[in-house]
Amino acid sequence: MNKQKRLEILQRLRDANPNPTTELEFSTPFELLVAVTLSAQATDVGVNKATRKLFPVANTPEKIIELGLDGLKSYIKTIGLYNSKAENVMKACKMLVEKHNSQVPQSREALEALPGVGRKTANVVLNTAFGWPTIAVDTHIFRVSNRTKFAMGKNVDQVEQKLLKVVPKEFKVDVHHWLILHGRYTCVARKPRCGSCIIEDLCEFKEKTEI
Incomplete structure (x- = not known):
């Protein structure tokens, strides 16, 4: 795909959604970190249902530690892989208290050192909580990038590097959200809604399909 087409795509996505954001519900960087950790192999809708009950009770590392592992599990048991996710969140909370004064670090290296936080989660937190021009590539973005030929790659890391290279600076902060929403609602996996x-x-x- 050539540079001009990419630019037109980004302009149209921006015109349709000038201020995109994640569909995960959060009000602090810590809440976002927890929500993104819980969202692996789960839907944002499912995570939001759980965190709407969890966050009013415990939305800081100290309060989640106070809940205890079983207490945390009782709030997130509707989410897939909740046992391992609860353990990771608890370990991450302890590390945040001990090493980062209970604050979510604005450093990729420090974020990726937290249990349950990989490159994709770190990218989402840096981008959405702190406005970094990072691009977290999930299954939706991987599919849209390859299917449209916007940024092709054999794995998520290749697609991420290609996107970072071809997306102009003015679009970098928002492109992650545009592509994810496009993949979630229009360029869906089985039968894209091309029409x-x-x-x-x-x-x-x-x-291309007619729908």
Whole structure:
């Protein structure tokens, strides 16, 4: 895909959604960190249902430690892999208290050192909580980037590096949200809704649908 097409795609996505953000509900960087950790292999809707009950009770590292492991599990048991996620969140909370004065660090290295936090989670937190121009590539972004030919790669790391290279600076902070929402609601996995897609004429996917 050429530079001009990419620019037009980004402009259309921006015009349609000038202030995109995550669908995870949060009010502090810590709440976002917990929500993103819980969202692995789970839906944002499912995570929000759990955190709407959890956060009013415990939304700081100290309060979650106070809840205890079983207490935390009782709030998140509706989420897949909740046992291991609860253990990771608890360990991360203890590390935040001991090493970071209970604050979420604004450093990739420090974030990725937290239990349950990989590159994708760190990217989401840096981007959404702190406004860094990072691009977290999940299954939606991987699919959209490859299907449209916007930024092709054989794995998420390759797609991330390609996106960082080809997305102009003015779009970098928001492109993660635009692509994720596009993949979640329009460029869906089984049968993309090409007929209702605002970038259909620019997309280079060969097997377009009518819907």
